[in-house]
Amino acid sequence: MYQALYNLTSNTIISTLIVALVPLTLILLYALFAIWLERKVSAHMQDRLGPMRTGWHGWLQTIADMIKMIQKEDTIAADADKKLFNIAPVLVFAGSFAAFAAIPFSSAIIGSEIEVGLFYIIAISSLVVAGILMAGWSSNNKYSLLGAMRSAAQIVSYEIPTALVVLTMVMYTGTLSLDKISQQQTAYFWNWNLFGGPEFGLAKFILIPFMLVAFIIMFISTLAEVNRTPFDIPEAESELVAGYFTEYSGMKWGMFMLSEYANMFAVSSIVSILFLGGYQSPFGYLGNTLGIEWLVPIEQLFWFVSKTLFFVFVQMWLRWTLPRLRVDQLMTVCWKYLIPYAVANLIIVGIVTLL
Amino acid sequence: MKEYLKNTWQALYTVIVGMKITLKHLFTPAVTIQYPDVKTPLPERVRNRLYVNIDDCIGCDQCSRACPVSCITIETVKALPGEDLGTTSNGKKKALWVTKFDIDFAKCCYCQLCVFPCPTECIYMTDVYEFSEYDRRNLVYHFSNLTEEEAAGKKANFEKFQAEKEAQKAATAKQKEDKNPS
Amino acid sequence: MALKTETMILNMGPQHPSTHGVLRLELELEGELIVDVKPHIGYLHRCFEKHAEAMTYPQVIPYTDRMDYLASMYNNFGYVLAVEKLLGIEVPERVEYIRVIMGELQRIASHLVAIGTYGLDIGAFTPFLYCFRDREKILNLFEITCGARLLYNYMWVGGLSHDIHPDFVRLTKDFIKEFRPTIKELNDLLSYNKIFIERTANIGILPLATAINYGVTGPSLRGSGLAFDLRKEEPYSIYDRFDFDVPVGQGLMGTVGDCWDRYYVRVLEMEQSLRIIEQAIDKIPDGDVHSAIPRRIKPPVGTVYQRVENPRGELGYFIISDGSTNPFRVKVRAPSFVNLEVLGELCKGHLVADVIAILGSIDIVLGEVDR
Numbered sequence: 001m002y003q004a005l006y007n008l009t010s011n012t013i014i015s016t017l018i019v020a021l022v023p024l025t026l027i028l029l030y031a032l033f034a035i036w037l038e039r040k041v042s043a044h045m046q047d048r049l050g051p052m053r054t055g056w057h058g059w060l061q062t063i064a065d066m067i068k069m070i071q072k073e074d075t076i077a078a079d080a081d082k083k084l085f086n087i088a089p090v091l092v093f094a095g096s097f098a099a100f101a102a103i104p105f106s107s108a109i110i111g112s113e114i115e116v117g118l119f120y121i122i123a124i125s126s127l128v129v130a131g132i133l134m135a136g137w138s139s140n141n142k143y144s145l146l147g148a149m150r151s152a153a154q155i156v157s158y159e160i161p162t163a164l165v166v167l168t169m170v171m172y173t174g175t176l177s178l179d180k181i182s183q184q185q186t187a188y189f190w191n192w193n194l195f196g197g198p199e200f201g202l203a204k205f206i207l208i209p210f211m212l213v214a215f216i217i218m219f220i221s222t223l224a225e226v227n228r229t230p231f232d233i234p235e236a237e238s239e240l241v242a243g244y245f246t247e248y249s250g251m252k253w254g255m256f257m258l259s260e261y262a263n264m265f266a267v268s269s270i271v272s273i274l275f276l277g278g279y280q281s282p283f284g285y286l287g288n289t290l291g292i293e294w295l296v297p298i299e300q301l302f303w304f305v306s307k308t309l310f311f312v313f314v315q316m317w318l319r320w321t322l323p324r325l326r327v328d329q330l331m332t333v334c335w336k337y338l339i340p341y342a343v344a345n346l347i348i349v350g351i352v353t354l355l
Numbered sequence: 356m357k358e359y360l361k362n363t364w365q366a367l368y369t370v371i372v373g374m375k376i377t378l379k380h381l382f383t384p385a386v387t388i389q390y391p392d393v394k395t396p397l398p399e400r401v402r403n404r405l406y407v408n409i410d411d412c413i414g415c416d417q418c419s420r421a422c423p424v425s426c427i428t429i430e431t432v433k434a435l436p437g438e439d440l441g442t443t444s445n446g447k448k449k450a451l452w453v454t455k456f457d458i459d460f461a462k463c464c465y466c467q468l469c470v471f472p473c474p475t476e477c478i479y480m481t482d483v484y485e486f487s488e489y490d491r492r493n494l495v496y497h498f499s500n501l502t503e504e505e506a507a508g509k510k511a512n513f514e515k516f517q518a519e520k521e522a523q524k525a526a527t528a529k530q531k532e533d534k535n536p537s
Numbered sequence: 538m539a540l541k542t543e544t545m546i547l548n549m550g551p552q553h554p555s556t557h558g559v560l561r562l563e564l565e566l567e568g569e570l571i572v573d574v575k576p577h578i579g580y581l582h583r584c585f586e587k588h589a590e591a592m593t594y595p596q597v598i599p600y601t602d603r604m605d606y607l608a609s610m611y612n613n614f615g616y617v618l619a620v621e622k623l624l625g626i627e628v629p630e631r632v633e634y635i636r637v638i639m640g641e642l643q644r645i646a647s648h649l650v651a652i653g654t655y656g657l658d659i660g661a662f663t664p665f666l667y668c669f670r671d672r673e674k675i676l677n678l679f680e681i682t683c684g685a686r687l688l689y690n691y692m693w694v695g696g697l698s699h700d701i702h703p704d705f706v707r708l709t710k711d712f713i714k715e716f717r718p719t720i721k722e723l724n725d726l727l728s729y730n731k732i733f734i735e736r737t738a739n740i741g742i743l744p745l746a747t748a749i750n751y752g753v754t755g756p757s758l759r760g761s762g763l764a765f766d767l768r769k770e771e772p773y774s775i776y777d778r779f780d781f782d783v784p785v786g787q788g789l790m791g792t793v794g795d796c797w798d799r800y801y802v803r804v805l806e807m808e809q810s811l812r813i814i815e816q817a818i819d820k821i822p823d824g825d826v827h828s829a830i831p832r833r834i835k836p837p838v839g840t841v842y843q844r845v846e847n848p849r850g851e852l853g854y855f856i857i858s859d860g861s862t863n864p865f866r867v868k869v870r871a872p873s874f875v876n877l878e879v880l881g882e883l884c885k886g887h888l889v890a891d892v893i894a895i896l897g898s899i900d901i902v903l904g905e906v907d908r
Contacts, residue, residue: 045377046666049387142547146569146889216367229660230732239890241554321373321726323733324660326890327569337363366731376726377663386670400699402684423596466599466690467698480684 023100031261032062034312041313042320072250077140080247084138089248089255092131096259098124099266104179106279106300117178118166121270122159125225128263129155132244135256139247147243150233150327157334158224158231164342165218168349169193169274172207178270182278189282194275210349215275217342219311222267224330226260229319233327268311269304279304402465403484405458407498411443411477414451418469418478426462427469430455432509435516443475452513454506456498461491544572547889551580555658555893558903560877564892571892574884576877581907589867594620594694594834597867602688604871605905607650608848610643610679613692618773619843619854620694623836631824632696633775638709638817639679639691640774641810645716646675647848648756648803648810651900655800656727658897659736664727671719674712681705695829701821709818713811720807728804737800738791741883741895745794751879755850755872756806757899760786760799767846779816781809796898803900835862849873849900869908873901 006015036051036059043050051058076082102117104110114120129152136148172193173181185191194211195204224231233239240246245256272278279300325333388395397403414431431451434440440449470479488494501509547564550556559580565573585604589597601616602609614636621628653668676686681702683691691698727733743753748761758765764783768776784805786798838860844853850872859865876899883895 041381042662043387044381044385046663047380047383047386047670048666049385049389052389142545146547232660233890239555239893317374317377318370320663321377322370322661323656323727323730323736325732326736326888328888329735337359341363362731369729369731373726373730376722380663380667386673398681398684398702400681400684400702421596423592423599464599464688465685466602466688467684468595468599468690471698 027262030265031258034261035062038316041316045320069251069254074250077247079140081138084134088131088135088138089252091134092128093255093259095124095127095131096262096266102178103269104182104279105304106297110179113179116176118170118176122163136244141247143240144244144246147240151227151244154330155225157331158221161217161221161334161338161342162225164346165214168214168346171350172353178273182273182280185277185280188284192275192277206352210345213341213345217338218271221338222271223315226263226267228315230322230324231330232324233330264312264315265308268308271311272307276307397482401482402467402480404460404481404486406479406481407456408477409453409456409498409500411475412453413443413447413449413475414453415474417472421468421472423466423468424462424464426459428455428457432513435512445475447475452509453499454501454509457495459495461494557901560903569888571884571887574881576880578906581903585908586867589864593862594864599690602690603904604908605902606687607902608643608647609687609689610639610691611847614640615843615845615852615854617692617694618845619841619856622843623839623841623856623858626695626829628695628829629824630822632826634817634821635697635701636692637774638814641813642675642678644810644848645807646672648807651803655897658893659733661727664723667723671716678708678712693830694834695831697826700826706818713815724804728801734790734797737796737894740796740891741898742792743794743879743883747882752875753879756802757799757876760802761794762786767844767851773845779813781812784809796894799898847872850876871905871908873905877901877906
């Protein structure tokens with residue numbers, strides 16, 4: 001996308017700005033939608049209605065909340081470490097926002113076509129830990145501190161199963177570029193990695209159950225990485241009040257919220273890229289059939305967003321179904337269950353691919 | 356090892372069972388009542404704000420004595436012999452001016468204990484429940500239909516009458532004393 | 538060189554999402570491990586017992602409502618039974634039946650809150666709202682009967698404030714029919730969920746001996762495996778006429794007396810309460826609920842202790858009468874207060890998150906703890 005813009009404008013600054021601003025706007029819009037969706041999904045799952053009074057079925061509620069948050073007094077606790085306290089939400093948001101640079105929304109819309117996209121995303125999403133620790137430490141609040149400690153332990157641990165599954169997929173696809181992984185699983189749903197990848201043969205059918213296992217592990221561990229229920233212990237409301245952002249209010253709190261939703265989208269998109277063909281349509285392209293070339297990227301964008309939003313929905317669905325784990329059980333799940341399964345899966349997929 | 360696999364299976368299975376239930380509820384109609392727009396009809400025995408039909412009140416103070424939180428304040432003045440206060444709707448003769456009948460709804464606990472002892476059934480609970488106020492002084496409801504001046508007037512009248520009676524009594528006593536000086 | 542370490546004191550409450558009101562827990566932590574728990578109570582103290590001395594006997598009833606505000610009917614029940622015992626009056630059959638039905642409905646409502654908030658403590662939000670949705674139906678039944686939804690002042694000495702509504706029997710039957718499947722749904726959604734089991738089984742194990750030593754009663758005691766239910770042991774009112782079981786903890790998912798057992802006893806008790814209501818609802822005899830209400834309650838000099846099986850345990854009223862219209866002393870043995878004392882014993886060696894799980898499984902109501 002940057003290259004295309006550069007060709008168009010022949011100005012590095014303008015094209016960089018546009019490349020940066022488009023995802024930012026998209027994230028903001030998406031966050032507005034996702035927060036509303038979360039409220040509605042949770043409400044209807046609980047036989048409630050959720051927000052109903054601002055606009056049709058309360059669709060303006062998030063905007064109203066945004067306005068409220070901006071107006072709120074920006075309180076900083078007297079004993080807080082002010083510098084770190086102010087930097088933390090920005091850092092957390094920056095970490096989750098930066099991940100969007102490498103995500104291919106469609107074959108034409110991709111911030112940066114780097115070859116090591118997966119590696120970059122895994123690396124950059126760890127930045128969030130630093131922000132969370134900062135927030136917890138600088139708040140000078142025992143609940144925040146406990147939350148931050150839990151969060152750091154959790155995110156660091158869950159990187160491992162994530163990385164192992166990513167490794168499996170990298171081994172299988174032979175590339176680290178998210179764009180290339182998407183391209184490989186082209187056009188029809190039986191070519192998706194979840195269904196054994198694009199190459200026909202015996203290996204494809206043997207691989208299906210292992211891909212399913214990999215998919216489930218990936219989904220669970222990404223869930224933990226974004227601190228969603230059942231792994232939301234860093235912000236466990238019933239224990240730690242609000243975890244690391246207990247002391248935050250107003251727009252700073254809003255930034256934590258924003259980054260949570262942005263993160264949800266980011267990890268969902270990675271899951272969908274790795275296993276469900278990313279922006280590839282499951283049924284072929286209307287644009288190709290009709291011979292309208294510019295329609296294809298739009299279709300791709302549609303498929304990408306719907307797949308990702310589906311996973312976002314599943315995350316919400318899980319959140320409003322499950323209780324939360326305890327901090328040591330969280331580690332048990334990671335080290336005793338996910339990692340052995342992931343390693344076993346890695347070996348089996350490796351052998352199958354080799355043969 | 357068996358335990359290990361069982362745990363894994365159970366975790367996944369129970370999660371799926373739970374998800375099935377919540378998904379089912381996603382498509383069942385909500386039970387929410389859109390309160391200020393939609394109000395459910397209240398049952399007939401509903402216990403909300405008290406109302407006093409002061410025309411029927413005989414000022415017997417029974418409700419005030421029954422109240423566990425003392426939220427009812429009643430002040431009465433005896434009617435003068437000549438005054439006719441009329442009767443209540445169930446035929447009881449009124450003999451007291453109810454100069455003050457205040458209920459403090461900030462204190463009221465809506466227990467309905469005041470309603471039952473009332474001999475004329477003039478105090479009862481209504482279905483009004485939306486009466487929040489910004490100032491709690493506004494929650495003191497004055498039910499007496501006499502204005503303050505009127506109440507003061509009645510009081511003064513009664514006091515005057517009382518004083519006259521006293522004076523008369525004193526006078527008769529004095530007369531008696533005068534009649535038989537011992 | 539050994540590092541000098543200190544334990545951390547963490548104040549949980551009085552304003553904390555899951556201390557069930559205004560309980561303050563002073564936690565001494567070693568990392569996240571609990572070294573000691575000190576509960577501080579009294580934030581909701583309203584001098585019920587002292588107030589009662591200045592009230593006439595019927596005026597105390599609205600105050601009893603406000604102790605355990607999730608089981609107001611049962612608080613009334615215990616108090617009126619005590620005063621009736623003091624007066625030595627018999628109440629009509631109809632009143633007895635209605636009292637039992639109301640008491641059991643209240644038990645279900647109270648257990649629904651306990652179960653729902655327990656799910657909330659563990660982190661599952663949805664069961665909480667399902668429970669409240671069903672509780673609302675019970676509150677509607679109470680509302681058509683006596684006009685109030687939470688603080689009823691329904692049971693009076695010698696009778697009831699209102700007779701049941703003509704629709705009451707039909708609506709209660711409807712409720713029972715609707716409610717049975719939701720218990721099953723609740724079990725599938727929460728009780729048998731692996732994560733929930735992991736969080737509650739083998740946590741906060743209360744051995745039977747400890748439970749008895751601390752005087753724990755109600756579902757918490759039965760969760761430890763002793764079938765002690767005052768409705769069976771010392772039947773008051775007409776509980777001896779009904780056929781019901783006393784569920785006890787069996788350690789299905791872990792050890793006997795763990796949080797899951799205490800929780801599950803409540804789930805099973807709801808089913809038993811439904812059975813009692815079903816048996817009673819068709820047998821309500823005709824009669825006047827006001828006929829036995831004394832015009833003036835002036836019991837003879839004496840003392841009385843009446844205990845009933847409140848949803849939370851043994852609720853006892855000790856009343857001293859000096860022969861006047863006001864009780865000389867009303868002492869309440871509040872089950873929540875007694876059960877809360879065992880918290881410190883249960884929490885030691887567990888994690889912070891378990892404190893919430895244990896506290897929720899004891900199911901206290903701060904209105905009753907502080908009175």
